[in-house]
Amino acid sequence: MSGMNLTLRVWRQKGPDDEGRMATYKVEDVSPDMSFLEMLDVLNDRLIVAGDEPIAFDHDCREGICGMCGMVINGVAHGEQRATTTCQLHMRHFKDGDTITIEPWRASAFPVVKDLVVDRSAFDRIIQAGGFISVPAGSAPDAHSVPVPKDSADAAFDAATCIGCGACVAACPNGSASLFTAAKITHLGLLPQGQPERDSRAKAMVEQMDAEGFGGCTNTGECTVVCPKGISLDAIARMNRDYLSAK
Amino acid sequence: MIDRGEATDSVRPPAAHSPKKPTKPAAKTGRFTSTNGKKAVMAVTGAIMVLFLIGHVLGNLKVFSGAQSFNDYAEFLRTAGEPAVPRRTVLTLVEIVLVLAVGLHMWSAISLARRAAKARPVKYAAKRKNQAGGYATRTMRWGGVIIVLFLIWHLLDLTFGVANPAGSAGLPYDRMVQGFAPERWWVTLFYAVSLVMVGLHLRHGLWSAVQTLGLASGRTRKGLQLAAAAFSLVLVIGFLAVPFAVMIGVVK
Known part of the structure; x- marks a missing residue:
């Protein structure tokens, strides 16, 4: 069974005072049964092995009830799946070869702490x-x-x-x-x-x-x-x- | 496998991490200067303008009863209330209310639009997909600007007559017929585009006003939206009937 190959465009920002920028990553062999956050976990593991800083994102229960996770996926908060938190969004809703843009919540009242984490x-x-x-x-x-x-x-x-x-x-x-x-x-x-x-x-x-x-x-x-x-x-x-x- | 990019070099923990928070509390907002208050002002002033539009379109349709009827109606607007009050008293009061309504409507719209721009200083890189809103909802602000420009032209054309072939001395009926003459098709076209904009503005504005005043609920919202769409359609057809009737020669 072969997984999906995806291209991610992710907002990287070192801290509140950093300007921030989009960075591109390739993630290979993504299982459709992974959640969106698990897919990011896999990417982060590979980033750490490569000596890079993992992508910071908020998460806690991963059951869709705590409200911690949240990112704007392809321009839609929590992704296009309705009534679903990011942690409950599964990769089966994406296709092999997709490019996915991931950004933090954008609001002046929610300043970015780091990468996808907002206050x-x-x-x-x-x-x-x-x-x-x-x-x-x-x-x-x-x-x-x-x-x-x-x-x-x-x-x-x-x-x-x-x-x-x-x-x-x-x-x-x-x-x-x-x-x-x-x-x-x-x-x-x-x-x-x-x-x-x-x-x-x-x-x-x-x-x-x-x-x-x-x-x-x-x-x-x-x-x-x-x-x-x-x-x-x-x-x-x-x-x-x-x-x-x-x- | 990994395109490292500039963004992924080692990251120092941010020095004194303190997300920018306003140190001084923002200016206290009152009942009518809060976001909700401004929206209520917009809803009420919008409702006043809608009442005016209903009267306006009913008056316009008198053109189909002939020149006499239309001119008499225009005269009645000026003599209403006579002899108890001097000529033009009622009309002037209506004009004052309308100018105030337009002014307050624009004030709340502009200040809310500026607040909205400040609330999202960094835009999304991915094109934000509209999940709910229709075209009418997205064009409220620019539509409003077009409507104001139209209003200015409309007043110069048919109220003051300076942009009208019949001139300011002409009778209202003559101004109407000469203003929408076939050779002035571009005027009619501008009116048509602007009136469609008015219709779109009302399609969102009408039910939105009810929601803003807290009078909508889940059971009524669908009905309200349908009613708003139906009302807007009827109103626009009513307004467009006159210039098109003149253009094709039904009214001359």
Whole structure:
């Protein structure tokens, strides 16, 4: 069984202050059963043996649930496979002889740390601004002490599946973090536990999103298409509503 | 096997690694100067302009009831509210609201476009593939510029009459008929192109405004988009009916 031969064009950047450039690599005998990250692992092994610096990229669980991995593959965040993180993208979706362009998320709010690794602390600061609820400390409450309607619970859960990978920002022509911010506002705003801070949350999180230098939403819908969790534009409508009606 | 390139020589760990973070917090944004606020301003001012366009196209169609009807309608716009208020009061108020709407719409568009450009200083090397947006969505900004240029010409042509063969003294009906005369086919062509641009602008803008104001939801979004497309189509056909009717001689 013979594998695929691929040409990779990869963004290499030594550090935050380096200018960076695209570099070309050939990877031979790639198994179609490899994940995209495993393919990069193979290339990195060969780079190390050759005495070169391996390509830095973020990854952790490799199960599609942590949100660490993420790269723009042939111009699409996480690659063209829908509802898929880069770690869950498999090489069977590529053909022998393909040239694949790999770049980091591009946004001023996500500065490149090295190669394909970007600093997504801006997301943490948006969450810190309002992505929380006030709960009495102490023992865990009974599961049924606060009833939640089934459809609210479902919709809140859908929004809560956001893994904070940043693909929405990477895909947005405006570099907007609206889908990420809106997912958290929706998740907490739909639940009774999230009501006390509902107004202040929307205001604080939108203000932080702006302060980080993300762009504004123009409803292009690019974000929801690349989102590995399929967060819907409904979230953004809800964020707009909560923000505009906040006291 | 490996094309080493310049990029792969040994890498020192970056000295003091500190991703550039704004040390001073960005200027505090208020309800209407935040990104969401500006979008809301754009949505509301856009809605005002759409209401105007509906009135405009209905008025235009009076041309099919003859010169008298059309000129009377133009006169009515000036005398509306008389004698309670002086001549042209209502029209002037409408004009002020429209100028404000256009101004605020452009202000929010320009400042959001500049913010977007700053939010992505390094472009992607691979041609970014549009995954969702249609042509209408991608042409909102340039389409808007074309519409403004068209608006300037349109006012000079049919409102002030300085770019019109019937001149500023001509009756509205005469300006319309002489302005779209067959030998001025290039004017009609420019109108047609611009109106298609208006239609595309509304095709995205209409449902987008509802979404921006937080009134759209998953169940209504598809319907909203279809309604926006249908409305835009009808509006553009309504507007184009007049110049083409003049050009082929149905209205003369």
